[in-house]
Amino acid sequence: TPYNLDATNALNVPEGPEREKLMAELKKLGDRAPSRSSYFGIVDLCGFKKDRFYIYQAHWRPDVKMAHILPHWNWPERKGQVTPVHVYTSGDEAELFLNGKSLGVRKKGTGEKDRYRLVWEDVKYTPGTLKVVAKKDGKIWATDTVTTTGKPAALTLKPDRNEIKGDGYDLSYVTVAVRDAQGRMVPRSKNQLTFKVSGPADIAGICNGDPTDFTTMANPENRKIMKIKAFNGLAQVVLRSRKGESGKVTLQVISNGLKPAQTTVTVK
Incomplete structure (x- = not known):
């Protein structure tokens, strides 16, 4: 991470009570790293621009x-x-x-x-x-x-493509945004999101760009419903077509207290 020289890194702290405290924090993590990826780069794990x-x-x-x-x-x-x-x-x-x-x-x-x-x-x-x-x-x-925005009030969905091939490989990347009552993206929102898909496509994966969020990005056992929190007002769900199938795919996203959103993608 960019914080290797920071005092929160135990290796940068001299021997003593402070270092012992930090080492204890690391021990609590066990085999889990504090983050799942680097903080560097000009885009995050979803490809959202920093x-x-x-x-x-x-x-x-x-x-x-x-x-x-x-x-x-x-x-x-x-x-x-x-x-x-x-x-x-x-x-x-x-x-x-x-x-x-x-x-x-x-x-x-x-x-x-x-x-x-x-x-x-x-x-x-x-x-x-x-x-x-x-x-x-x-x-x-x-x-x-x-x-300055208002409080989170609604969700929106925006696919990068509204039409994909029914070859079992083609993907549509859908961006979900948390917005206020005037339609402005709320930059500090972290609402829990639930994605549901129906039709000839499955959820290939989900992400929010947060390097410290260890939510499973893919779930082979359930490709129709997945959950993740928004990060800085955004998240992403990836739809994959089913091989040999065609028709309309409906994606919904819901969150407690927010107006839900729905979008469609056509598989040909």
Whole structure:
């Protein structure tokens, strides 16, 4: 993980009570590692883009008009506290607004801090909307916004393909998102999700991108119903066609207290 130099790593702590405490924590885990995969990379285990994805896109695809704000803006426990805002953009400067008020313009430079990103260090967290307007050669190039959302209220499903081949191998990757009453993805939600599929396809696997979640990704004994928690408002279910079969596949996702969602995929 990126935290090998962190004090929470027992090997980095000198002999004494603190190290003994950490070693005891490790012993409780037994043969199980603290995480099932690395934290590195620009996408997670589902292929969902991390914030880091956009710093590479901004640098290696300067022709793509883009701007990306981070972090998300759901931090009720940080109200009034300084919460730095970063922007990745293929533009050469940008102006940041919080609830319509300008927080100033930042320009790219040649230094370590401003070559690849623009940073507003002294932003105090206030619920609402952050908006960035990026410019290139003095003209508006791209915009991005992040908004404080409401509580989880509903689920949505989005297949990457609505039609797959009935060869027993073809797949459709379906993204589920936890959304508020206004349809905005709720970035800190971890609701328990239940997937149910009917028709000529099975659940090949599920995932949420969380490297510390050891939920079984595949269940050969039951390919019609599987469960997993959302991670940062997202999860994924993979549908696989049945060989020699065709017709309509219906996928449902439910979660207590949330409006369920349903989508269809056609097997040909």
